[in-house]
Each structure stands twice: as C-alpha cells, then as structure tokens.
Amino acid sequence: MLTIAPTLPSSRIAPVVRAALAEDAPWGDLTGEVFLPAAATASAELTAREPGVLSGIDVFSAAFRLTDPAVRIQILAADGDRFDAGDVLARVTGPARAVVQAERVALNLLQRMSGIATLTRRYVDAVEGTGASITDTRKTTPGLRALERHAVRCGGGVNHRFSLSDAVMAKDNHLAVLQQQGLDLTEAIRSARAALGHTTTLEVEVDRLEQIEPVLAGGVDAIMLDNFSLQDLVRGVAIVDGRAIVEASGTVTLETVADVARTGVDVISSGALTHSARHLDLGLDMTVTA
Numbered sequence: 001m002l003t004i005a006p007t008l009p010s011s012r013i014a015p016v017v018r019a020a021l022a023e024d025a026p027w028g029d030l031t032g033e034v035f036l037p038a039a040a041t042a043s044a045e046l047t048a049r050e051p052g053v054l055s056g057i058d059v060f061s062a063a064f065r066l067t068d069p070a071v072r073i074q075i076l077a078a079d080g081d082r083f084d085a086g087d088v089l090a091r092v093t094g095p096a097r098a099v100v101q102a103e104r105v106a107l108n109l110l111q112r113m114s115g116i117a118t119l120t121r122r123y124v125d126a127v128e129g130t131g132a133s134i135t136d137t138r139k140t141t142p143g144l145r146a147l148e149r150h151a152v153r154c155g156g157g158v159n160h161r162f163s164l165s166d167a168v169m170a171k172d173n174h175l176a177v178l179q180q181q182g183l184d185l186t187e188a189i190r191s192a193r194a195a196l197g198h199t200t201t202l203e204v205e206v207d208r209l210e211q212i213e214p215v216l217a218g219g220v221d222a223i224m225l226d227n228f229s230l231q232d233l234v235r236g237v238a239i240v241d242g243r244a245i246v247e248a249s250g251t252v253t254l255e256t257v258a259d260v261a262r263t264g265v266d267v268i269s270s271g272a273l274t275h276s277a278r279h280l281d282l283g284l285d286m287t288v289t290a
Contacts, residue, residue, distance in 0.1 A: 008058060008079075012146040017062045019143070020105045029101040037290050040096035044103075044286035046089045046110075052280045053121045054081045054089060055154035056113030059147060061090075063106035068098030080117070080154045089282070096288045103284055111279035112144075113151040119277040120155025123257055123270065130261035132268050135160045137249075139271035148274045160269055167201040168192060169224075175204075175211075185211070189218025203247070212239045225265070226250045233263035 046060070054077050064071040071094030077083060092099055123134045134157040140148045149159050161167040170192070178188045193202055203222035204215045209232055215223055225236045227250035240246050247267040248260050260268055 008150040013059050013062050016144065016147060017059060017066055017105065020109065021063065021066060021102065024105050025101055029097065032097045032100045036096045036100065036288065040288055040290045042094065042096035042099040042286055042288045044092040044099060044284045047283050047285055048083045048085055048087045048089060049281040049283055051084050052114050052118040053155050054083060054114055055079050055117035055151040056110045056147065057090065059113065060106045060110040063102045064092060064099065067102040068095055070094050071098050099286065107282060107284060109147065111282050113147055114280040114282065116148055116151035116274055116277040117155035118280055120152050120157040120273050122254055123273065124156035126254060126258045127261035132261035132265055133158050135267055135269045136273045137269050137271040139275045152273055157273065167203065168196060169203045169205065171205045172207060185214045186217040189215060189220060193219045209235055209239065212236060216240065216243050220244050222247055224249050230259055230263055233260065233265060237264040
C-alpha cells in the first residue's frame with residue numbers, strides 16, 4: 001500500500017468530532033444505557049467492504065477517545081493507503097457503551113473522508129503523466145472543510161485556497177463591477193497587485209480568450225480558464241505561454257479530466273471531489289461481552 005501520510009492537526013479534528021458527538025448523543029445513548037451492562041466490553045474490527053483510499057483514521061479514533069478515554073484503537077492502515085475489500089483497517093476495544101455510542105459518528109466521518117480520497121485518486125490517476133495537478137474548490141460541507149480538504153490530499157490531490165481570506169481570486173462578478181465603473185481591466189488588476197503583500201497570490205478568472213492578454217498584463221500569478229472548450233483551452237495555454245499558472249475549471253468530470261489535462265493546463269479544479277463523492281462502504285464488525 002502507498003502511504004502519502006498528509007497531516008491533519010488535532011486542533012482541526014477535535015472541534016468537529018465533539019460537535020458531531022454532541023449532536024448524536026446530547027444526553028447520552030439511551031439505548032446503550034438500557035440494554036448494555038455498565039461493565040460490558042466490546043471489540044470491533046474496521047473492515048473495508050469495497051476497495052478505496054483511506055482518509056480520516058485519526059478522526060475515527062478521536063470519536064472513540066473523546067467519548068471515553070478507556071477505548072483503545074489499534075490502527076492498521078494510514079491515511080493515503082489504498083486498500084481492498086475485506087482488509088481490516090483498525091481494531092477497537094473498550095467499554096461497550098462507549099464503543100456503541102461513538103460508532104456512527106466515527107464511521108460517518110471516516111466513510112465521508114475516504115469517499116473523497118477515493119474519488120480524488122481516480123481523478124489523479126486519470127491525468128497521470130500529463131503534468132497537471134488536481135485541486136479541490138470551496139464547494140465543501142460547511143464545518144467540514146478542513147477534513148474534506150485533508151481527504152483530497154490523501155487521494156493525491158492538492159488544495160486550492162482554503163478560504164476567502166487566503167488569496168485574491170477575481171471572478172466574473174468582480175470583473176463585471178469593474179466594467180460597470182468604466183475601469184480598465186489591466187489597470188484595475190495592477191492596482192490590486194500593488195495593494196497586496198508579496199506573498200499573496202492573485203488569480204483572475206476569464207471566460208473568453210480575448211480577456212487573457214489584458215489580465216496577464218495586469219501581473220497575475222494565475223489565470224483560470226472557466227468553462228472553456230478543449231480547443232480554446234489549447235489556445236489559452238498557448239497565449240499564456242508560461243507567463244502565469246493556468247487553471248482549468250468548470251464542469252470537469254472523471255470522463256473528461258484526462259482530455260482537459262492533455263491541453264497543457266497546469267491545474268484542474270473540480271468541486272465534484274467534495275460535493276459529489278459518495279460515502280465509502282466501511283463496516284465496524286462488533287462483538288459485545290457482558
């Protein structure tokens with residue numbers, strides 16, 4: 001198995017997991033308290049029911065440990081590892097009430113993240129050898145962005161700006177305001193560039209070939225070619241000619257991503273990595289002993 005081992009700080013994990021646990025059992029697990037003796041213990045194996053790429057094993061572990069520190073988790077696979085159906089990825093042992101209470105939150109988050117990692121890996125594999133990178137977008141589940149973006153990295157993708165505070169990206173709405181004010185596009189971009197620190201990236205989205213030269217003249221770091229045809233992507237890459245990073249975006253699918261990559265773009269962004277990934281089928285096969 002290939003281990004990519006990206007990092008996800010515990011400071012990002014704990015708030016999400018605590019909120020999920022509180023949502024799922026705000027006053028405890030009534031069923032577990034009624035049916036499971038306080039002294040009962042549980043042992044469980046996290047088993048893959050289909051092939052995929054693992055992401056979120058530390059999140060999975062946190063759900064149990066934050067429910068009861070007495071629960072022990074033996075991790076058998078790392079984030080970024082590929083696995084096959086039937087592989088055992090972790091073992092969980094501890095007080096039965098705690099294991100049962102944390103199970104659904106642990107699985108929900110792990111299945112979600114592993115589904116994103118698995119889909120991302122398919123995109124990354126599809127463009128192998130082209131030089132293009134696969135990146136996500138801000139089309140993430142509110143409150144889960146850090147986890148979902150981590151999952152993209154586990155699948156071999158890279159992350160776009162994390163938030164609106166991280167970089168400047170002027171889209172069609174921003175450009176429309178400039179036009180309404182009668183401002184020259186190139187000068188407006190130069191003015192924005194001058195107002196930014198030297199470490200801040202400036203990217204501008206265009207939807208027509210004739211916008212490329214004025215945008216480049218403004219001094220951008222990256223240019224996004226939005227919803228371009230394959231032929232126009234080729235033309236756009238030729239016009240840019242290495243003067244900026246070229247990103248392709250807009251309705252990119254697993255079926256089309258290889259063709260997009262072969263146009264010569266540097267980056268391909270797809271919201272589908274996070275908003276359209278299905279949960280991966282992972283199970284927690286449990287035995288409870290009174």
